[in-house]
Amino acid sequence: MRIATPLLAGLLGLLSLQSHAADLTAQLTQFFKARDPAHAAGMTVVVRTPAEQWPQCDVPSFSLPGNARMWGNISVAANCDQNRRYLQVQVQVTGDYVVAKRQVPRGKALEADDMAIKRGRLDTLPSRAMTSPQQAMDAISMRDIAPGQPLTLTMVRQPWRVKAGQNVVVIAQGDGFSATGEGRVLNNATATQPVRVKMNNGQVVSGKADADGNILISL
Structure with a gap:
């Protein structure tokens, strides 16, 4: 029995490590599926960071930088109280x-x-x-x-909604105020892009093109 004890301890340690790996992978998978539910059904998460660098608590809190990509190789912050570890994972979708x-x-x-x-x-x-x-x-x-x-x-x-030289209707709106005028566009723009317009009175104003080709100004 004494000879078998180290072997038994090693097997128990291996099983514990495998269980921890399964738990961490499951938690990360749930985290990423909640982040992108539209592709949850076809998602698999693979942890690339070696096991000795994993967080030590059972339920770490995960976070990502605001500009993190949706899929592929991603760095995840795993927090256990005041202890933070960074995990490299591959999100396969x-x-x-x-x-x-x-x-x-x-x-x-x-x-x-x-x-x-x-x-x-x-x-x-x-x-x-x-x-x-x-x-x-x-x-x-x-x-x-x-x-x-x-x-x-x-x-x-996106297609141009207005083009330079085009005559357009300019709609200015504010709190309880609305006025319209006409002018000529000075630059090409798609819907919602900024536009400069030279009004018929010579004044140059700035607004945004809408889907109908009008120029909207918020006052």
């Missing part, structure tokens, strides 16, 4: 994403026939990959896009 169905030339407004849906690992895609065709509908391609290439938000821009 399977889901739908958008690819070019055919060659899309630069400057083209994307249509439904230009896009297709594929399913795969979202965390391995380029940054800001599109997961819905609605994100690209009517957007203008800023580069040539090859068939099968994943679409990203950086590949497109």
